[in-house]
Amino acid sequence: MNKRFTLKIFKYIFIFLTITLIIMSIGIVLFFTNITKLVYLDLNEVDxxxxxxxxxxxxxxxxxxxxxxxxxxxxxxxxxxxxxxxxxxxxxxxxxxxxxxxxxxxxxxxxxxxxxxxxxxxxxxxxxxxxxxxxxxxxxxxxxxxxxxxxxxxxxxxxxxxxxxxxxxxxxxxxxxxxxxxxSTVEKKTLIFIFVVILLLFLLNFLFVIIFAIIISKRLTKPLFFYTDWIANLSAGKLFKPSSKHYNKRSKKLFKELNDSVETLNTQLTQNRIYQNQINYYREKWLNQISHDLKSPLTSIYGYARLLSIQTEDVHKHSELIADKASYMSKLISSLNENFKNETDQMKLHKEKFNVTKTFDELIRSIQYDKFKLNNHLHDDEFYGNKLYFQRMLMNLIDNSIDHNKFNPFIEVTLENDGDFLLIDYKDDGIGLKEDIFDQLFNSKYTTKENKQNHGLGTMIIKEVIDYHNGKFKILPTEKGVHFKIYLKHDH
Known part of the structure; x- marks a missing residue:
């Protein structure tokens, strides 16, 4: 980064000196070619x-x-x-x-x-x-x-x-x-005029130095305000880039390390948020399951304990039953723990029924993106598939809409049932995609970003999700922004 800053400042200084030299040269040439016109206005003054x-x-x-x-x-x-x-x-x-x-x-x-x-x-x-x-x-x-x-x-x-x-x-x-x-009087006037011209050129040059210094400082510091706003967004739980006119390719090149670090942090926080949502889901599922499975043996233990309290003839028999139930509970807890571990480790391969509308709402609340509209035309909100995959796909679509525009675009998603498929109609009003790259979108080596690692249009992740759900993907032509249709097959 130090080398890039040095080269940047050197370039600005070189431009400044070149422009100053040009201005001074033009000023001197204009002065000496027009001095007689500016000073000598009457024939009586000629000397x-x-x-x-x-x-x-x-x-x-x-x-x-x-x-x-x-x-x-x-x-x-x-x-x-x-x-x-x-x-x-x-x-x-x-x-x-x-x-x-x-x-x-x-x-x-x-x-x-x-x-x-x-x-x-x-x-x-x-x-x-x-x-x-x-x-x-x-x-x-x-x-x-x-x-x-x-x-x-x-x-x-x-x-x-x-x-x-x-x-x-x-x-x-x-x-x-x-x-x-x-x-002579005219010569004195000429010398005064020369002095005034030189003074004006000096003041003009000084003013130019100030203006140039302001321009340089703004060019070097303005992008930092964008990154400050971005980090503030992340600290407030808003997992997306803020709209800013200061964010462009030059800023990304100049502050490459900072840009990559914040990009990586944003991506990691987003993935962690999605993963945490999934973990919370499985935790609730595990708690519901363990409470249900422990209820029966605990009822038996409670009943046998009550029989023991009145000292019946079957004390020994009831004691053995209590011990058996307790041992069963211990094995059950171990089994539940193992099952939970396996389930969380294999979330990518796990399919279950989940509510599509609630999943969308959870994701939007997680990233706190406000320029979003969901049109729900579903007659059945339940979908059988992988919830984590589903959230990752949506996150990639939203993240790329935000990332490829200086100003955060308005995103509109329409959900419909299309026969055996769940149809996700996705639109934004950003800068869109060029038609000549449509065929390359699902190429694993293709990226629309300069930083190749963990970046790109995200279509490989989208394709992976679509393939997993036996679906299909369409790009529709549009005058502004992008328009995708994603079909995910119901697996009843």
Whole structure:
């Protein structure tokens, strides 16, 4: 059992770790594939961190993600990826966008992209048409760098007398490609979002651990409640399994030793109960017989003793008669004891008249099974046969109805006289039997249970009883449960 528990727990832990790994992997993949959609909701929030994530590069081809394209479309803005000289790398149909930037300089922003020579430029719809006198003299590299956002611009541009001029930005931050100590608002939001996502994943994993622990504990302990109820039934004299959804094949495998022990105990107690009923019957029979057989010699002894009390002439003769009767009583008691021993030892071979209805009632009272109905259509309750065999057959039928169902079925038995036969019509509303096993039921090696010892459908015992009483057995088709007809021949 220890090995099975270890393997069971190992299996649950392995399943837990696998599921956790899958959930974490899915969470990470979903996070990094959707981070830009979740954090960056407006084009004005786009920065160098976003462009690094949202623009992929394959060879010399650049491809913005759909979310970026959506935000550009909403603002009716244009995206360009250029080098420091203004040569366009995306889209490919534009060669140099210096004139576009100059004409709409106040509605343009630039973002350094991955290295010193590449820039992302976003130009919003034209709101003014600026005409500069020194357009041809403007340095494209300085122009682009002056448009960098988040104080990454080393220059600030000014228009003085229709000319574009530059001054140094005293608050400029140094661009360190791949990292930046001075985080932007959006970057801070992103880090907070990452922290929240990781925290949620941790909490989800912790919750999953708790749920998984509860599931494991229930799977391992729930079957024990069934066995506790079963043992409580036995201690209360109810010799059958209780109805329980926790009793299944997995439980029987996991708690095999416990299941086998309680099964054996139940079977032994049932057999003992039936045997005790038979012993009580023979004891009463023996007491009735001995009281009858001792009555005659005791009457004679009493009569001779009364004659002696009046001292008649035949004292010696009466004394010998008393001694003879006493000796006879001693031999009679020994003979009765021997006969009782032989009868109880040979109960299986003994036939007698017994009341079928009372025998049924005794059996149901013994096992205390309440989901049972007896329809008595007998015009003669007396049957000549072996009472012990008869009770064992009924017990096997009832026990197997209970054993093969998670919930105790309703059992209905109808008794009828059918010519020279006693007909026992037996039904239950359980899971029933498959048709393909009908032909195997009376095979001595066949069993419907995993534990082969002292288990099975019990049909071999039923067959033995039927053969002993020169009877026959029929299985009738039914939509639910089982339906048997057993014929036992009257031996008048």
């Amino acid at each position: 160098e961190f976003y462009t690094d994530l949202a623009i992929s590069k394959k060879g010399h081809t650049y491809d913005p993600e759909d979310n970026f394209k959506r935000m550009l479309k909403e603002k009716n803005a244009k995206l360009y990826i250029t080098d420091n000289r203004g040569n366009t790398k995306y889209p490919s149909k534009h060669k140099n966008i210096k004139k576009l930037i100059v004409n709409n300089i106040n509605n343009t922003k630039a973002i350094p992209f991955r290295n010193k020579n590449t820039n992302v430029i976003i130009i919003y719809p034209k709101k003014e048409n600026i005409k500069l006198k020194n357009t041809n003299e403007i340095n494209t590299k300085k122009l682009i760098k002056s448009l960098y956002i988040n104080n990454l611009n080393p220059y600030q541009h000014h228009i003085v007398d229709g000319k574009l001029k530059y001054t140094k930005n005293p608050a400029a931050r140094k661009i360190i490609y791949g990292q930046d100590d001075d985080l």
